[in-house]
Amino acid sequence: MAKNKLEVVQSQPETLPFIIHPRVFKALGTDLVTNDVVAIIELVKNAYDAYATAVEIRFIEDATGLVLEIEDNGSGMSRETIREAWCTVATPYRQQNAVAKSKGNPDRRTSGEKGLGRLSAARLGTKLEMVTQSAGEACWTLNVDWEQLASAGSLEQCVATIQRTDPSPLKTSGTLLRIAPLRTVWNEQTWDDLRDNLARLLPPFGEVGGFSIRITTPGEAGDEVNIEPPSFLRHPKYMIRGRVSNNGAVQYEYKYRAVNGDGHRTAKGSLSWGQVQGDCVLSHYPKRTFAR
Numbered sequence: 001m002a003k004n005k006l007e008v009v010q011s012q013p014e015t016l017p018f019i020i021h022p023r024v025f026k027a028l029g030t031d032l033v034t035n036d037v038v039a040i041i042e043l044v045k046n047a048y049d050a051y052a053t054a055v056e057i058r059f060i061e062d063a064t065g066l067v068l069e070i071e072d073n074g075s076g077m078s079r080e081t082i083r084e085a086w087c088t089v090a091t092p093y094r095q096q097n098a099v100a101k102s103k104g105n106p107d108r109r110t111s112g113e114k115g116l117g118r119l120s121a122a123r124l125g126t127k128l129e130m131v132t133q134s135a136g137e138a139c140w141t142l143n144v145d146w147e148q149l150a151s152a153g154s155l156e157q158c159v160a161t162i163q164r165t166d167p168s169p170l171k172t173s174g175t176l177l178r179i180a181p182l183r184t185v186w187n188e189q190t191w192d193d194l195r196d197n198l199a200r201l202l203p204p205f206g207e208v209g210g211f212s213i214r215i216t217t218p219g220e221a222g223d224e225v226n227i228e229p230p231s232f233l234r235h236p237k238y239m240i241r242g243r244v245s246n247n248g249a250v251q252y253e254y255k256y257r258a259v260n261g262d263g264h265r266t267a268k269g270s271l272s273w274g275q276v277q278g279d280c281v282l283s284h285y286p287k288r289t290f291a292r
Contacts, residue, residue: 026150039120046117050074067180076134076173125179132175139168
């Protein structure tokens with residue numbers, strides 16, 4: 001008797017592993033990090049997440065060409081953190097450590113979560129030297145050749161070299177990144193673009209959290225520049241300041257100032273949350289000040 005055409009003979013199922021080619025380092029760095037300015041901003045965010053209070057960005061000319069250095073005074077990394085977090089692709093480390101803490105200082109909500117810092121370094125240049133040290137720990141220097149990683153035959157062949165560095169070039173704790181040779185030709189226009197975008201990282205209404213950025217470029221504009229928030233943010237056209245007490249009483253002040261001319265007006269008042277129309281109910285909030 002002939003077999004039914006609908007009958008299918010199947011073998012036992014077997015497993016096929018997913019394999020990631022080492023070119024992922026280069027491809028993700030190019031596709032996820034849209035340009036070099038964004039790449040540097042991601043690295044500055046990493047410094048902020050490490051509870052740095054100061055970041056220095058330096059473009060330095062040496063015998064090999066232009067070198068980019070980014071140095072912060074944050075918490076730095078131990079050898080264990082480098083191995084388990086930095087060298088582990090797509091680690092949930094930042095999700096598990098979503099708040100940066102520093103003794104005697106307010107907590108910081110971290111800004112990074114996808115590990116773009118490493119990919120940003122790969123986009124900016126072909127090689128990375130990272131010097132990092134946690135307080136009370138040894139100083140470590142890690143070197144990565146991104147081109148060598150991308151040309152490897154398998155992920156198992158992708159390695160970084162690490163060695164203990166003594167004496168440490170860092171003061172107490174922090175991280176120094178040295179990226180060279182750079183993939184992009186930088187000029188006054190791209191440096192201006194970088195300064196403008198870095199300014200947007202800073203709080204517009206004061207030194208919230210104590211975070212500063214300084215950039216040094218070679219050539220005619222080779223002086224050091226302290227990044228400041230855009231001036232129009234420090235002098236907004238409209239502003240509301242308010243204070244909410246524990247029992248829900250609100251005191252507010254409204255200010256308007258014309259961009260051109262002398263027109264201005266001010267209004268002050270108070271209300272309770274019970275007077276606020278809408279579906280949102282807020283209660284038991286501690287006293288706070290806000291500005292918009």
